[in-house]
Amino acid sequence: MRELVVEADGGSRGNPGPAGYGAVVLDPATGETLAEAAEYIGVATNNVAEYKGLIAGLRAALDLAPDAVVRVRMDSKLVVEQMSGRWKIKHPDMKPLAAEAARAFPAARVRYEWIPRERNKHADRLANEAMDAGARGEQWSPRDTSAAQVAAALPPAGPPGDAAAGAAKARAALAGTNSPAAGSAGAAAATATPAVGDRSAGRGGTPSGGGWAQPPVPGTASQDPSAAEPAPAPAAPAAVPADAAAGAATGPTAGPDLSTPATFVLLRHGETALTPEKRFSGSGGSDPELSEAGRRQAAAVAEALAARGTIQHIVSSPLVRCRQTAETVAARLGLDVVVDQGLRETDFGAWEGLTFAEVRERHPEDLDAWLASPKAAPTGGGESFAAVARRVAAARDRLAAAHAGRTVLLVSHVTPIKTLVRLALGAPPESLFKMELSAASLSAVAYYADGNASVRLLNDTSHLRR
Incomplete structure (x- = not known):
C-alpha cells in the first residue's frame, strides 16, 4: 500500500x-x-x-x-x-x-x-x-512564489489625496506623451478584469446590503481627464472574509453566496483649505480641519444618509477632517463613531502641503522613483504605496469580518477608498487613472462570505447639488 x-x-x-x-x-x-x-x-x-x-x-x-x-x-x-x-x-x-x-x-x-x-x-x-x-487582495496560486512577482503585481503609483489636479497629465508628460491618462469612472468598471476564479461578475445588481445596489447617479463621475488622480492598491479583487468569512470558496464549482453581505459605504471627507489648492494632504502633515465648505458638505451628506436610513455603524480615519465629517453624520443618525487607524491617508513625508508642481521642482528624482514604483516612499520618510495597500487590505478584512451582514459607513480619504474600489473590481492598474473621487462623495462596496465583492456605487455627489 x-x-x-x-x-x-x-x-x-x-x-x-x-x-x-x-x-x-x-x-x-x-x-x-x-x-x-x-x-x-x-x-x-x-x-x-x-x-x-x-x-x-x-x-x-x-x-x-x-x-x-x-x-x-x-x-x-x-x-x-x-x-x-x-x-x-x-x-x-x-x-x-x-x-x-x-x-x-x-x-x-x-x-x-x-x-x-x-x-x-x-x-x-x-x-x-x-x-x-x-x-494584495488575491488568492494564492502556484505562481505566487517570489517577492518579485508580488512587486510586479502592484500598480504604478501616482499622487493621491488632495493633490489631484493634473496628476494624470503629469504622469503622461513624464512618460513622453501628450495624451491624458484618465477618463471616466465608468470606463474603469468597463475595463475591469476579474482574477482567476472570481465569480462576482453578474452579481453586481443583487439587491442587498441595505439598498446600495443601484448604479452610480448619472453625471457623478467626472469626464474631465485632467481631474483624475491615481491611488495605490493591491493587485486583484478582494478575497476577504468577505471578507465576512473565514474560508472563502475558490473552486470553480462553488455556488454563489446569496446571503446578506457586509456593505461598506465609503465617504470621502469634506473639503479642507488644502483641497481646492490641490496640495498633498496625508497623515504626516498639519492635519487640517474642515473648511466652511467642507462643513456644509458634511451636513449635506448627513441629511442624505439619514433619508436613506440604512447605515448601522460608522468607522472613521483618525485624521481630523474625517472625524469631523463622521461626527456630523453620526450626530444626525444617532450613532457613535469608531476610529480605525487603517483608514488614514498616506504619509507624504516632506511633500505634505506641497502641490505636485512644487514637489517636481524640489524633489524631482524622489518623485520619479515614487511614480515608478509602489515601494518608493516620498522624501523624508513618507509611506510607500505598497505599505498603504497592505494596511488598507488588513483594515478591510478586519472590519468586514466584524460587520458581516451589516451596512457600515467608512469615512476615509482618496487613497484608501480607491484602494477598496480597485480591489473589488479586480481592475488593471491603469484603471486607477480613470476614477475620480470628489470631496464628500459616496461610494459603496459589498463583500460576500464566499470571497466575492461587488461595487455598488462610485463617486456619488448628487447630495451636494440639492
Whole structure:
C-alpha cells in the first residue's frame, strides 16, 4: 500500500487576523513534492488556519491516492494531539474543523506526528505566501512564489489625496506623451478584469446590503481627464472574509453566496483649505480641519444618509477632517463613531502641503522613483504605496469580518477608498487613472462570505447639488 506524507501549517497575522494555510503532499521515499495547496482565508485564528491546512492536505492526498496510508506531520501540538485522540477538543470552533478533517481521509489510515517548526518550512512558506496574496487582495496560486512577482503585481503609483489636479497629465508628460491618462469612472468598471476564479461578475445588481445596489447617479463621475488622480492598491479583487468569512470558496464549482453581505459605504471627507489648492494632504502633515465648505458638505451628506436610513455603524480615519465629517453624520443618525487607524491617508513625508508642481521642482528624482514604483516612499520618510495597500487590505478584512451582514459607513480619504474600489473590481492598474473621487462623495462596496465583492456605487455627489 502506498504511503504519502502530508505536511501542513497555518498562520494568522494578529490571531485573530488575516490568515492563511499551506499544505504539501510528499513522496516519503524520494521527498518529491506531489501536490501543494494554500489559501488566504480572511480573518481567523492560528488554530483555525492550521486545521484548514490539515484538511486541504488530506484532501490533496485523497485525490492523489485514495487507498494510501498517510503520515501527517505538523508543528501544531494542539492539532496533532487532538486529531490523535489524546487531547479533548473543547473549543466550539475547533470541533467542526476536527470532524471535517476526520472525514477528509479515512481516519484508520492516517497517523499524526509532531515536528519542530524548522522541519515544517515548506508548509509554513506556503501559508505565508497565501497571507501575502491576501494582503494584495488575491488568492494564492502556484505562481505566487517570489517577492518579485508580488512587486510586479502592484500598480504604478501616482499622487493621491488632495493633490489631484493634473496628476494624470503629469504622469503622461513624464512618460513622453501628450495624451491624458484618465477618463471616466465608468470606463474603469468597463475595463475591469476579474482574477482567476472570481465569480462576482453578474452579481453586481443583487439587491442587498441595505439598498446600495443601484448604479452610480448619472453625471457623478467626472469626464474631465485632467481631474483624475491615481491611488495605490493591491493587485486583484478582494478575497476577504468577505471578507465576512473565514474560508472563502475558490473552486470553480462553488455556488454563489446569496446571503446578506457586509456593505461598506465609503465617504470621502469634506473639503479642507488644502483641497481646492490641490496640495498633498496625508497623515504626516498639519492635519487640517474642515473648511466652511467642507462643513456644509458634511451636513449635506448627513441629511442624505439619514433619508436613506440604512447605515448601522460608522468607522472613521483618525485624521481630523474625517472625524469631523463622521461626527456630523453620526450626530444626525444617532450613532457613535469608531476610529480605525487603517483608514488614514498616506504619509507624504516632506511633500505634505506641497502641490505636485512644487514637489517636481524640489524633489524631482524622489518623485520619479515614487511614480515608478509602489515601494518608493516620498522624501523624508513618507509611506510607500505598497505599505498603504497592505494596511488598507488588513483594515478591510478586519472590519468586514466584524460587520458581516451589516451596512457600515467608512469615512476615509482618496487613497484608501480607491484602494477598496480597485480591489473589488479586480481592475488593471491603469484603471486607477480613470476614477475620480470628489470631496464628500459616496461610494459603496459589498463583500460576500464566499470571497466575492461587488461595487455598488462610485463617486456619488448628487447630495451636494440639492
